Amino acid sequence: MTEEPISKLEKRTLAYLGTGKEASEAQLGLVRQAIEDVKRLSRPMFATAFYSIKDCPIRLQFSSLQKLFELGESDSVCIIISTIGPAIDARMEVLNQRGDYSKSLLIDAAANAYVEQITDDYQESLNLKNPTFRFAPGYGDVPLELQREIFDNVPGSGKTGVKLDDNYLMHPWKSMTGIIGFKGE
């Protein structure tokens, strides 16, 4: 049997499951199966908005963001909302009810890794000039409350099917928001 190299997606999934070391064949098998399931269930959707930093309707004056923008000499921001859709949530619920918790955990990890990957790929396709690290509310001094402003100011956020609840959690769960500075002018 030829050994397939471990993909970035598999590595990320393994990291979510807490194995930093070399994965065994059995572990890789479980992870690969989970990734396959996740891909089958996924329905990626994206919404994007571009603003120049000086007149962005979303508050950006947090020091962690400003530092990023300074480093990247950004004059514009790209805001992304991405999701792999509601099927993963439904699937995990079914697995939990069935008592198949191990599979649910594997799917959870693979879905986390997958939503990151599709967002990376999508961001890549936008060809942003000098992009900064993708930042999200809830990290550094950027409050979680900023999620609301993001959803109010990204056209097409409704089309993605992602909704915010009162605790600023996104539903479906496997969804992301991202703030990226870049050179737009």
Added chain:
Amino acid sequence: MDIRSVLGKELLVFDGGFGSQLQARGVKPGTNSADINIMNPELVYAIHKDYIDAGTNCIVTNTFGADRFHIEDYEKLKANILAACDNARRAAKDGDHEVNVFYDMAPTGKLLKPLGDLDFEDAVECFKEQVLIARDHVDGFIIETMTDLYEVKAAILAVKENTDKPLFCSVTFQENGKMLTGASPVQAVTLMEALGVDMIAINCSLGPKELEPVIMEMLSVATKPMLVQPNAGLPVFVNGETSYNVTAEEFSQYIEKFFEAGISAFGGCCGTTPEHIRLSYEKVKGRELKFKPAPVATRVTGTTTYVEFKNRVVRCGERLNPTGKKKMKLALQEGRLYDIVDEGVLQVEAGADVLDVNVGVPGIDETAVMTELILNLQEVIDVPLQIDSSNPETLEKACRLYNGIPLINSVNGKQEVMDNVFPIVKKYGGVVLGLCIGEDGIPPTANERFAIANKIVNEAAKYGISKNRIIIDSLVLTASAQQKEVMETIKCVKLVTDELGCGTALGLSNVSFGLPNRPLINRTFLVMALLSGLKLPILNPLDKELMGAIDAFEVLNFTDENAADYIMRHSSDVVASASAAPKADAPASASEELDGSPLYKAVVKGQKHQAVDIVRAMTDEPLAIVSDHIIPALDTVGKNYDTGKIFLPQLMIAAETAKLVFDEIKGKLVSDSGATKGPVIIATVKNDVHDIGKNIVKVVLQSYGFEVVDLGKDVDPEVIYQAVCQYKPIAIGLSALMTTTVISMADTIDFLRKRKVSIPVFCGGAVVTEEVVKNIGGDYYTADAMESVRVCEELQARVEEAK
């Protein structure tokens, strides 16, 4: 204009992007675009009008997202839809040429069962509601931006069951050429055409360049005219403004190319503007359409695959049928559908292209079980299914719920049966097996059976069902009882193939009934039938020799070109010599050999089925099973986990296996023997909906023999208190994931302490630490599931001591 009469003859020009136009005209992002119909009707009118002035003769209402899932209040939904129709109508009337108004129907945004949680019929209802509101105010309907063919089916049924107006249907593909749920262009065309749409279409997601290969593939198989509506590429940010990267000029060049390839209509999707439409229209205006319908094919579809009946043999697995199978009969009666799904998976792995599904067992609700089983099968099996029932109601319901275009087994030459079955075939677009049974049963000669086949084909034509959607089963009789009629069957296969041009099917296994070495007879009969033209043998795919005979036949018959498939399947065959050949099969998991009892090994390896089978066969005392096999196995697994040899999912699989073994012997364990432990109450605290960590703790505790009362997630302190009073647990486990919900954890402990509950509380979760637990008044901090086992074992020992 009667739209249907001009389809494929005259060019239809649809409009372009609507949402992007709204934003370009100052609508604030984040506003529900359907609300604009009432808030600013003149703006909607103006966009319609600009498209009409650019040459559009089919405009689409501004109703993307106007459904019960996006607008919950029915009155508001209705007002929105009616306003959208009115805005479009007014603009159409003011145009300088004739304009048709199409109602735009978009996806629900939800995923249907079994992948998601939306019931198929609820999806149908959601679409039906829109059709009923809009049908008297528009000239036709367009279902668009569909990413899932199952939802497409729901939408098409909703329209066709409630109006006769023209229906166009448009699907969306990703860059890999597949729909988001994995369906291919050919599958999409097959489904939309079979369900009777007037025009097939593709829109959104990609620009014209990326869509080109998909459009060409769809055109190559389309028997109905086609509409294309690409995006203007991807959004880009230039000079401080958002735009799309495909210019109107570039867009129009592609539209011209597609026109030459045979499309009958075009429009645009996200990012396209009236200018894109105007330029495109100018390029092709006045030219004759190049639409040429593709030859009609016989195709059935599964969730992500399709099967076409051409020159290759299609192998139909026969094993999902309880006739003569005790195990399956029992599984059906006991509702163990997963066991049946496993059998289906085996057949597909063995090479079945299609699976026959029959649940005819006395004493069960055939329709309910059939539909449930189909849902279960289609969750994991992507090949097409053959719905097999003699009950028209079962066939109807199953065909309706089926995700795709099914094979239907069956109709026959009896008038009553044809009257019942053909309307189902017509409505749900299936391919039907026609059995050569007349009013008086199965006639003995080939010619008489052929006459029945003719009758079936002629009757089907009355419903508009062409003969390419009929596969004739000439019926196999038993060689031991009706030896001279075996050849009549073969002759009939040849007659149907040569004279009628229909596909043919045969259920093989019957032929050998009552004879020794049945596989030999089956195999020989199969080859005889294949040579006469048999296309759909219904057989046991697990019979390697039988499947191999088909592989060999296809080489000799020059249908497996260069013997490619044969070589792939048989290059590692071990040809048995006269003496017994050694078994070539290696054990499935050869990774590491373990010392210990079979049960010990099965638990460590997490082999659930084997473990249960092993324990069922064991005669040891239940307590000894626990102490000598399960606990040592769990200790090994725990040690492997602690040392990083295995990861969390493996620990859990072993725990789940141990739990299944416990469930098996639980009844035999004497309650006061100390073998049952607990109970332990666990819950994720109020306002927190994360339950993965709690579930891990649950299954690991259960694997160590603890009785666990799981109160779920987002649990009110009062509910926990009530459970404490009822179950008198030895410990209470609380889980919280978010910093915001650790407060709920503190509140819960406070609530319990105030009510004099002194039972120890252990806490865990991503943001919980030793210090947090101390501060909120908890007793133990459990960093992971294994730690919670140690804590509970300790508490259990204390309880035992106190007794």
